[in-house]
Amino acid sequence: MASRRSIRDETTELRVRLGELEARVSWLARRLAKAEKALKVPAAPPLKVKPKRRCPGCFFEVPRGSRARRCAYCGFDFKAVKPFLG
Numbered sequence: 275m276a277s278r279r280s281i282r283d284e285t286t287e288l289r290v291r292l293g294e295l296e297a298r299v300s301w302l303a304r305r306l307a308k309a310e311k312a313l314k315v316p317a318a319p320p321l322k323v324k325p326k327r328r329c330p331g332c333f334f335e336v337p338r339g340s341r342a343r344r345c346a347y348c349g350f351d352f353k354a355v356k357p358f359l360g
Contacts, residue, residue, distance in 0.1 A: 330355050 298329040331350030
C-alpha cells in the first residue's frame, strides 16, 4: 500500500506542477503580446526614388553619365526614340 500512495502522491504533485507551469506559460504569452504591441513601430514612409533612364529595347538601366549612342547590352540606337524613364 505504501508504494501506491507514493505513486498517487507523485501523480498529484506532477499535476499540480503541470498546472502551475501552464499558468506561467499563459501569463508569459500575455506579457509577450503586450510587449509586442508596445514595440510596434509605424512603417517608414516609402522612399521617393527618381526613375532611372532605361533602354527602350531591353529595359536595362542605362549606365549613369553614359552619353553613348547605343545600348551597351542590346545595341539599341537611342536616337531612334525619346528617352525612356521607368
